[in-house]
Amino acid sequence: MKKIIKRISVITSFVLLSAILLVLVFGKAGFSFAGYIEDGDDYSDVISLGVADKNPRIVDIAMLGAHDAFSSRITKDSPVDPGEAEDSIIRNKTVAFFADGLFARLSKSQRGDATEMLENGVRYLDVRLSYIEGTWYTKHALVSDELSYYLGDVIAFLDDHPGEFIVFDIQHVYLGEATFDDLFTYLDTFEVDGKSLLDFVHFDPTTIALGDLRYDDVTDGGTKSGVVLLAKTEHSPTLQKHYERGEGDTEGSDIVSIRSLWHNTSDSKKMLNGIREEYENISGSDTYDDIFRVNQAQKTGVISGTDLLDTIVGWSLLDMASYFNSRLVRQTDFADWFSAMPILMVDYAISNRGHFNYLANFAILAYNQAQV
DSSP states (O other): OHHHHHHHHHHHHHHHHHHHHHHHHHHHOOOOOOOOOOOOOOOTTHHHHHHTTTOOBGGGOOEEEETTTTOTTOOTTOOBOTTSOTTOGGGOHHHHHHHHHHHHHTTOOOOSOHHHHHHTTEEEEEEEEEEETTEEEEEESEEEEEHHHHHHHHHHHHHHOTTOEEEEEEEEEEOTTOOHHHHHHHHHHOOBTTBOGGGGOOSOTTTSOGGGOBHHHHHTTTTSOEEEEEESSOOBTTBOSEEEOOTTOSTTOOOOOEEEOOOOOOOHHHHHHHHHHHHHHHHTOSTTTTSEEEEEOOOOOOOSGGGHHHHHHHOSHHHHHHHHHHHHTTSTTGGGGGGTOOEEEESSTTOOGGGHHHHHHHHHHHHHHHOO
16 A cells, blocks of 8 residues: 555656646747748749739738737847836746746747848738837837847848838837837938938828828839838828828827737637638728728737637747648638738748748739739
């Protein structure tokens, strides 16, 4: 009997120790398993090739988007974004001690710098910024890197690729002691070879409604590269290079420039059902005809409720995206979704697992070429 009790005690201790080790590994490990497969293709001209000689409305042009585009430099040592809510779990130092790796894995949405994303066809950039001690940083819950790290690549790419354009969607900003005037001054004065981001805005957003904006307006007839800016601030005498982002929450304004429904799940079936419901919703209404329409096809790391297991198994945003993106492009109705939601926004936009990036760009090019 004593031997049996001793054996049970040893087994129990082993199981308990193993469980503790698994919890620590899950919480502390900051790496992802998602590898990058270089396919050798270059989609630097994906927009101009698709809309050549057509001059479509900007809101009708299909494009690949990067969710939390400038988050690729996030690590487990990255500081918490000062814009995070005071009651956010990520601010809990005790939890962070055991889960700093988890926080990093569920904050880092992209791999690669801006050049890699743009050369892989990304044209919609979901941008999130914080002003910290006199410097603009990119972030997604955790701080990634200085905005200049990414912005320099964006400007250089635009300067080298006339006929292309990007949508620079400033979705979230923690201003701290700064203002939107300070931010736009930075965007106007940070230069690469004498050019700033705002130098690529070739039209007047205060006089051309977003629904009337066309490819030739943005690219000067296809001869230049261009930028369409969205920001959550009203126009003023000093702020005239952007469209008010809206989405129903721009203070003091009822202007809306974008429809971008967040599905908030890590479950693949829920994601696909949500995408199809949104497709039907937009297709059956003219409410969103004159604004950007985004297919938010990225999963969310959920650490509670019914999605917890999917998040645990998924491991990281990059890993979840690596598998889900390859499944996404193989849906029989995938190409149909562009008619309602021309912007396909995903995590890990340059992933080519299952040839995702190739198939997504191929579908985007085909859709744009088929438009009248």
